[in-house]
Structures are given as C-alpha cells and as structure tokens.
Amino acid sequence: MEKKHIITLGGLPGSGKSTVRKILTEKLGYKSFYTGGYARELAEERGITLEEFNEKVASDRSLDELIDAEQKHISEEEDKYVVDAHIGFHFIPNSFKVFLTVPIEVSAERIFKDSGSSIRQRSGDVMSSYEEALTKTKRRVENHQRRYKKHYNIDVYNPSQFDLVIDTSKYTPDQVTEQILSRYNQWCEA
Numbered sequence: 001m002e003k004k005h006i007i008t009l010g011g012l013p014g015s016g017k018s019t020v021r022k023i024l025t026e027k028l029g030y031k032s033f034y035t036g037g038y039a040r041e042l043a044e045e046r047g048i049t050l051e052e053f054n055e056k057v058a059s060d061r062s063l064d065e066l067i068d069a070e071q072k073h074i075s076e077e078e079d080k081y082v083v084d085a086h087i088g089f090h091f092i093p094n095s096f097k098v099f100l101t102v103p104i105e106v107s108a109e110r111i112f113k114d115s116g117s118s119i120r121q122r123s124g125d126v127m128s129s130y131e132e133a134l135t136k137t138k139r140r141v142e143n144h145q146r147r148y149k150k151h152y153n154i155d156v157y158n159p160s161q162f163d164l165v166i167d168t169s170k171y172t173p174d175q176v177t178e179q180i181l182s183r184y185n186q187w188c189e190a
Contacts, residue, residue: 001094005030006074006081007184008088011100012157013140014107014114016168016176020100021084023177028082033074035067035085042066054140058147086144086156096184099162100176104141106169108134163187 007024009017018034025032042063043053057063071091074081089097102110112133127133141157148156159165164183168176 003096003188004075004092004094005079005188006083006092006095007180008083008085008092008095008097009100010086010089010097010156010162012102012104012107013137014110015100015102016110016173017084017100019173020168020176020180021082023173024082024180027177027181028080030080030082031078032082032084033070035071035083035088038067038070051136051139054143054147058143058150061151064147064151087148087152087154089161090152090154096187097162097164098180099159099165100168101159101165102167102169104137105134108137111137 007030009021011017018036021032021034024030039053039057040050043050046053048056053063067085068087068091071083071085071088074083075092075094083092083095085091089095109130112127112130127136144156148154164180166176166179171179
C-alpha cells in the first residue's frame with residue numbers, strides 16, 4: 001500500500017489532538033478534517049448535546065457512517081491532510097498514525113478549562129467543575145470503547161495500532177508537533 005501524505009491523530013479526549021492538528025496544518029500547509037467538530041455540528045443541528053449525540057451514535061450507526069464516509073473519501077481521493085479522528089487510523093491505513101495520550105485526570109482538567117470555548121458552548125459540551133469534567137470524560141472514553149468495538153471491532157485506545165505514541169502531559173503542543181514532524185519525515189522517506 002502506497003503511503004499518503006496524511007497524518008491521522010487519534011487518542012484520548014483532551015490529549016491535544018485539535019491543538020496539534022491546527023499547528024501541523026499551519027506548518028505543513030495541509031488541509032484538515034476534525035471529527036470532533038463535525039460531531040458537534042451534527043449534535044447542534046439535531047438540538048442535542050455532544051454527550052447525547054455520543055449516546056445516540058452508540059446505538060445508531062448511521063450517524064457514525066456520515067463521519068466515516070468523509071474519512072474514506074480522504075483516504076481514497078485526497079492527499080496532504082491532517083485528520084483528527086479517533087478511528088482515522090482505521091479508515092486511512094496508509095497514513096502516518098499518531099496516538100496522543102494523557103492521564104485521564106489531565107484530560108479532564110484540560111477539557112474543563114476549554115469548556116468555555118464557543119464550539120463547546122454551542123454543542124452543550126460544557127462542565128461546571130473539574131469533577132463533572134472527569135465524570136463526563138470517563139463516560140466518553142467508555143462510550144468510544146464500546147461503540148468502536150461494537151461497530152468496527154476496534155480497540156480505539158490501543159496504542160500498538162499507531163506509528164508514534166506521545167504522552168502529551170510531558171510536552172507543550174509545539175514540542176509534540178516537532179516530534180510528530182520529525183518522525184513523519186522519517187516515515188515518508190522510509
């Protein structure tokens with residue numbers, strides 16, 4: 001299978017995928033696709049929160065299929081992309097696959113601090129306390145694990161499926177990006 005100039009970012013909520021995606025697209029001049037933003041838009045269109053959307057998708061695969069179709073299109077027709085998607089590695093197997101991880105407590109803290117952002121406000125993905133963020137983040141991770149196992153037979157948080165694994169609690173987003181770029185360039189040349 002021929003490699004594509006596509007970087008897929010997977011990993012835990014709050015691990016920095018969106019921030020790193022933005023930096024990578026700027027540095028590389030690539031286009032990007034962000035499934036979290038797309039899911040929030042779909043939730044907003046339906047007048048439900050992101051948490052409600054995730055629960056609905058767990059039993060109604062048709063909503064996941066909308067997101068899947070875009071990833072399949074990118075895999076088959078596009079190049080020079082950064083894809084922020086939990087299962088992007090699955091739909092774009094010829095991509096450079098990066099898994100960003102972080103302890104769940106750090107994940108919840110980051111999500112709580114970001115809960116005032118406009119996209120989170122619009123989709124109802126807001127938290128009034130760190131404890132609420134931790135509870136919701138744990139539920140979200142469990143939802144993803146059940147949903148992707150049921151629909152695709154994938155353990156979405158198994159780091160062995162990726163070309164590079166980074167614990168982002170130890171680095172700034174710029175340092176994470178530099179690590180990715182260094183390994184990506186090596187991967188492209190191999």
